[in-house]
Amino acid sequence: MTDLAPHELRVLVAVAHGRSFSAAAAALGMTQSAVSHSVRGSERKLGAVLFDRDRRGARPTAAGERAVAHARRVLRLLEVMRAEVRGAERGAAAGALRIAAFRSAALHLLPGALERLAARHPEIVPEVRIVREVGPGTAGEVLDGRADVGIATIGTTSPVPPQLIGGVLLEEGYALVHPAGHPSPRTLPLVDWDENCTSYTREWWQRQEWLPSATVRTEDDGAVLSLVSRGFGMAVMPELSLIGAPDGIEITDLGPARPSRSVGYVTTPEQAKSIAVRALIRELRVPAATRSEGSRLR
Template sequence: MKLSQLRILVAVAEHGSFSEAALDLDMSQSAVSHAIAMLETDLGVVLFSRGRHGASPTPVGDRIIGHARQMLKLQDDIVKDANLARSLSGGKVRMAAFRSVSTHILPEVIAQFCDRFPEIDVEIIEHLDDLSIEDDIRKGRADLGFIERPVSEEFETWELMRDEYVALFPPTFKREGSRLDWNELSAYPLIMSHESNKFDPHIYEHCAASGVTLHVAYQIRSDSTIVSMVARGLGATVIPRLAAEPIPPDVKVYSLPVPLFRVIKVAVLSNALQVPAVFAFLDLLKSTTVV
């Protein structure tokens, strides 16, 4: 049984005539008759009663014609979805990101994108680490991702923004002047990200290069929990500014004595065949200035 046979079946039912169906389908009447006869042979039932007044469905033919209409609609839906994915009148953009990007960068970009292309769906998949983001892109679960660590040559990347690491101190912290001193940071009990968190290596390596040893009192997984603990006077922290946002107004914020930044990049698979919707989103990202 072929879809072409089902399309002929429905056409004969709608026109009530083999000859009218043939004209509609731009086929010969004998080809239409042969297709219905072959379908009846394959199914082992009579689908139409033939007579001087045309062709009318038999009871079983009526039921099978109903199923045929459903199958043809599904075929049309498949073609429609494929066409939408190839155009900007539909489709979907899937991106993988860590929390600070999905919270503080993507909402504004997505809002602009949806204004331009309201029929394109956007999906964000949040992860805690770059490796999970890369895996989503590699396995086709995401079209693009936002990462900060170096990646292999299978990915193409470009810089989206630089996010400064800042030192946060409790409201009670007192100091003279506006610049932070390494001694003040190393002498203070610190609330830092859990050892599995991707931020830590950058911070510790940077401080070690300046001869500074950090004294960690707490290791916490959640960025927002770290900021809340600092606000409650339990210690200080060093954290990327975006990860710390929103920073409570009474928390003291300082740049490090030697500034440190993380580079947030957009990543896609090199030579991947992207649908137009993804290209349109990437073009918007490239033209967007993130501060």
Template sequence: MSELTLIGLRVVVEVARRGSFTAAAEALGYTQSAVSRQIGAAESALGAPLFERQARGVRPTPEGEALIRHARQALAHVEAAEAEIAGLRDRVAGRLAVGAYPTAAATLVPRAIARLGAAHPALTVTLTEAGSPALLRRLRAGRIEVALISIGDGLPDYDLTGLQVERVCGGRGLGVAVSTAHPLAGRGTVDAEDLAGEAWIIGAGEQGAPQFEAWPTLKAPNIVHEARSWTTRLGLVAANLGISLLPGLAADTLPRGVTWLRVHDPSFTRTRETVLLTQADRSPAASALVTAIHTEAAAPSPELP
């Protein structure tokens, strides 16, 4: 006597989704005859036809609709059970604390945490946003296991002795944020001389943290506002009260009314990098997050409007 099976339920749901045995077979990696056998076995188990054969594909019968509704719920429960059991066996479990400087904390790290959570549901990650000097202190004190900081020109020569240091590759480099109502907004890329005479909104931070002033090669820039938080700076930009320096890492997270422009400037040579820091004997959870961050950083950037 035929009985309903998980494979049979998956085939029934896929046939209903695709509208044909052939399309379902391609999606599942089965032959069409295997799909037909599974549908036949399910119909035999229930004693009712599940699909009406039409000139172009198939359509569920009332009995098929009822089974499909319950099958989706059953398969969802099975997948949840599998994920929970996998989490119980997962070495990457427990709690992990990570810290990042504001730009990375707003963009790269959240995406990496989401990626990590999908792969390791038993792991809970907490994120702290702070400047690089504070993150170094927390890492050395054991309050966080992973830190993302910014190093390079214009920043202190941090003591990284004894730490595992990995460069984070990717990103669009340094650019500027402007209002979508700004005359330069539609250009995508601007020359540095195009920025001369613009009103600038600059940043203010703790000692040793990037200040994000005007474009570095401009002489005597017109600074009109100074704000500590990105929210305030970009709010002023959105109101078209000035423009602001902005790392490309944050270019795809701008609020409404703000766009990001690349800046062409052959005379600009200052370099800064994002680096990942962990203790030399980092945990499996910390290693998994480091991998997720590298993966997200290497992913293609969304196209800007």
């Protein structure tokens, strides 16, 4: 038998989170020996070692990472089932909705959608985490069971993982951003941030002889805009990041051949059927007039 009971799944998640059997025992109100016994039982049922144990604690193996991710997702589905059953009695959707989003989407795409969601489903409680769209990014949060839905960049360089489903919400083009009034902005140093570079259309980037290598790299797009507004360089940025751009910045269209990226949602096939996730996706698909606010294309 490979079936694991919910309490066994909770033990796996707690050990992975606390990185030790003792921390998991304290979090769950169990003895350390009971936690150890539960983990050994799960490993026996699954036929794999799930944690490397040493004096420093317990770290998930590759098999353990997969098991813990599935455990989080199964436990979350049990919570969703309970919330939807209780909501059905009242004729309303209820409960937490965990959302992972990258910074500019959280600032400019989510607020309007959440406002409409609250008006239609006041008992849904959004929990938003801002996640850098590098490495696993927001899709990784969904895969690991830490989020029900992610707002992600989708494209050939960042396809929807095969275990998830998703859809495009909008296409955002890139523009040249530079200090206002500069006579020759393309001669300025390039300011960039790590999250941005993974989303460029590589072929377009390589064809632009006027674009130098970045001399300044920052943690987020807000810092890029601040540096550009003070005259420290130019940048090539997507539209969502340019909403509400600070004074001192000019935004120049890069023409019809400009690069673009797709922004969409990702979720699990199971969560895609939940009332809360379906309701959020419906609101995200509503065109938002605020997306074009703050744009000052020349």
